[in-house]
Amino acid sequence: MEYPVSPRYVVFIDSPWTGAGQDCARFLLEQGITPLILAADPAHLHPSLLHDYAELGVAIHACDVDSADAIVAFCDDLATRGEVVGVTSVYEYYCDMGARVAARLGLAGPAPEAVAICRSKSAMREAMAPVPGLNPLFRVAESPEEAAAAADAIGYPVVVKPLDLTGSLFVRRCENAEDVTAITAEVMGLGEYLGHEVTPKVIVEECVLGAEYSAEIVHGKVLGLTEKIGSEPPLFLEMGHVFPAALPGEQERLLVEKAELAVKAVGITWGPSHVELKLTADGKDARVIEVNGRIAGDRIPEAVRIASGVDMCRLHMTALLGGAPDLTLTADRTAAIHFLMLKSSGHLDAIDGVEEALALDGVREVHLRPGVQAGIDYRANGSNRDRAAWIITEGADRDQALARAHKAGDTLTFTWSPLSETDAEA
Template identity: 40%
Template sequence: MTDPRPLHPTTPTTTTPTVVLLEAPPTGAGEAAVRLIRERGHQPLVLTHPDGRMPAAGAARLREAGAQIHHCRTDDTDAVTAHCRTIDHLAALTTLYEFSVQVAADAAARLHLPGPDPDAVRRCRSKALLRTTLEPHPGLNAAFGRAETTQEALAHAERIGYPVVVKATTLAGSAHITLCATPGDVVRDAGRILSLADYLGFEVPREVLVEEYLAGEEFSVEIFHGRGIGVNAKLLGPPPHFIELGHHYPAQIPAPLAAELLRTAERAVAATGLTWGPAHVELRCRFGRSQPRVVEINPRVAGDRIAELVRLADGVDLFGAQLDALLGRRPDVRPRALGGAAVRFIPSPGHGVITHLTDPAHLAALPGVREVRFQRAVGDRAPRMLSNLERLGHVIATGDDTAQAVERAQQALGHCTVQVTDPTPTKGP
């Protein structure tokens, strides 16, 4: 649904320097970024695609936070560059949105603005190119194969050995990532990916990645300027999908494992050349039984409110550091150990019309709860959970340590009720 109000046809005339954000994630990170830009004395301007991929409610929240909003072909580097050249006092161009990181990096380079190396972003943005980039570096990679047909995907799976992970190469949010235990699974899921023309309005390359399944627990390391800030632990849903149901920071793991995760993540971003600004490195390992190996590298501040967990637990504002780097200031990313923080996502119960959601004010009043947000409302259809996009919302809680934060987030999640009617039977995995 598009915002019915006309967007500004002209650029700001104020002498206040402008920071441009390319699109904004729906989790609330965009509004937080807009507020921080204003606090730093700059004018935030969000560029969004004219096809309506940003819902009206999202645009309204960004305006309420203080942003101007312009329409622009945000998936086109030429269009973004041309639009930014019309903006007086342009100070920076950046994004928090996975699907926009490449265009933002390319356009910033053309405009001679600070930012990450566009080639490094490209190496991370493509999951297939990332695997190729990491291949010469021992201990970082999983066995993999890139395929353009289902038969090629099947051949890679037979070579690697079952189970394998089949994934699209440029998507995000755990979309179209499946654990495949049989040849039939590979043919089915590779075929689905290869048949995609677009996703959320973005073109999907006709290719699929087949990877060795890395058994074990999953973590992420938050990076800035090539150095690890801390380790986040993930809570994943059941196979065959890899939907993220929660995170807690800092991870409750032995110090030697945390150090090894940090070293591995730093090696990985160095291998890609992504040594400017933020990176979110996902890794997997078995406690005491395997070395960490890289799952993915996202060339941006972590999504899923992980960056907010880092801010609450360590006092490090990752977007604030990114903004400082963009504006020529020295980022402060020294952890301060304030406690622990956890986010838990509200799962969808499946197809049906939502008839009741717990009042968010009730959840917000619970001990330690710092943020409550619903992505859907009464009257919306509750979707089947196939990716992170189908989650209904989230709660964030803090505590004196990570264990207390997790307990409080789980308690808040337990107080959240979702009722649906008119269930629709579904088929398939």
Template identity: 35%
Template sequence: MTVRSPQWFVCVESNTTGTGRLFCAAARAQGMRPVVLAKDPGRYPYLAEDGVDARVVDTSDEARVREVCRELAVSGGVAGVTSSSEYFVATAAAAAVALGRPAPDPAAITRCRDKARQRAVLAAAGVPVPAFRTVTDPAAAVAAAEEIGLPVVLKPTRGSGSVGVRLCHDRREVADWAAGLFGAANERGLPGGDEILVEEYVSGPEFSVETFDDELVGVVGKLLGEKPYFVEIGHDFPARVPAAERDALAACARAALGALGLGWGAAHTELRQGAHGPVVIEVNPRLAGGLIPELARVALDFDLVHALVARVAGTRRGLPGRGAGGAEEAGARHAAIRFVLTPGAGVVTSVEGLAEAAAAPGVTSVTVAAEPGDTLRRRHSFQDRLGHVLARGADGAEAAARAESAAGLIRVNSTVTEG
């Protein structure tokens, strides 16, 4: 009797931390054979560590990605195609559609991935967004900043993970930062393009709304590092705000998804509380990063990664029935994550306190990727996060206090050469 090999579950590239590895593990757990298409598979050490198949593919070439997916379909069948990297979600969706596999609308994904285009669609639909201008040179950035009113936020139109995002207070800061953004490659070496976004600074607290298809997963409270940058240094799930505020944030996020034609699979919508209510900062047509899915798993006992992998493979796994209040309304636990940040440029000499942090009350996971000999550099983006502590609690305050206390036990010692 011939035993048929499991079908391929194709991941187009991956993120380097967080969910990429989990996607592959979930695919295996659901009886599929994960394979990662990557320009440089060595970028993802977990592939070798976990024995995950990889194919060297120029993933910037969408036609080539589709061709390789068709080859895999012939060689063993393809259960689904997706990506845990925001830069490749549109490519993966197009490949899935070409194979007749479940996927979000590639046109909606592409429309959403361009922040300037996304903003224009949301504004036209009446969804609250910051005042913004799309510019193509530093002089135009300065003019836009003066028109909008300083301070302003500058960002690439196709960025991710706070890379290149900065609060600028005066004309000189705007001109200098804009000059550095134009044409600059991102952290993957992909071209940055010839447009940047200049937008109004909304100074209220930041949140994200996590959705799956048309269902609310929950509202997340975000902690940011020191200005002028926007590095996320922690998350609270669910957000520690009144139910009415959560409802307003969720409603605003859903309006944004509807305007953009999204609503298939996972979406991660970032908002700030403005003077007159929630304001959408950006919609990301993907599962959240920053280990937010793990927060949701701890708080809800529901695995978003497994649910999304099943959705991509054609088996929808709905969320447990919940109202607009999400996890808190359902009486679930609360969870919080605090990130271990780089101490500055230098070379790591030692990492201490991991065992103590892992043994602290309520802590469910602790990681630090830095090792002695590693070279550190402060990048003012998600890349400054060296590790994390995740903790649960009976309420939001307890979960946050536990995560912060345990994270404070970890010390990444280095020969710091600059701050």
């Protein structure tokens, strides 16, 4: 499809890998608005992003995306050639910058201070602390010794997290002080990760033992709940999602109430947000695990669209353009997302079965994660970046959708060989 070039622009700061940026861009192009992507070094964006945006005809411009002044200057220059009608980011690491720049330019967007709170797990906990029953027990620690003392006070098991990373990076369930001090020392020694400075602190939290869900929210209202399928401890990898979650009415109401209280406490009352929650072991209460001031990742918006026909990317862009998005959602199907994981280490010789998986009943998407291709050497890092592929299916209910997803996953084969001794030691 060819789209006309418009003198009305929406500027995106960087882009995630899982498709939300491309989905937003498609909607804007359909509306006759030109999306632009800013990146620190466009040539070093992942080839899959470069391919997708080139196919859409979306330009990627170099800019210091860590500088609000630089982004404002770019927008001011762009405004000499047309009208800048929106600035945002759907990428976790830059959603706060998108809010800051939009506010400076007088454009629609969430409160910058609220999005900044979401980028710090300690600030998020402090913002929710006045509301009883939202937070698990928690303490911030600046050394392995402090972290171990915090864990002793809270009671094992605990969860240790970096303050400002995403995708379950370096998040660990710890059963004893040795586990706590080891992961804390690792986090404090990172310095930077993926080009972002890592705060040399951790947050130690009570481990909430029930099932996990997320709330998909627009303008402070929960549209629906997603069931989250996790890995075995000590990691917290998200292995799958199911939308809508099949829950008893009482638990559904509990999670909706907690999620809406959480975004209100943090201040995210405009646009999309994504709140992760866990039920307590007895299923009678819940705690908030995380508040994100952005649309969900992991293709959850696509699962929502398949199950209900509601496109959360379109709702976000409608709000960004000053419209009033329709916040009603009724799901008549169930969508499941299933992730396949890479080995801990090895040389990937071949990938087979993608076309066969796509041909199965109910399969809507089979996608290799960017960078996963025959010929790579891989070493797992214990985060969501260890995924090899995702599969999205639909079904009449949870069981059918998940069964179809796992059947498609079993159709894909990844052939590995050991790394050479030199590569293994690198």
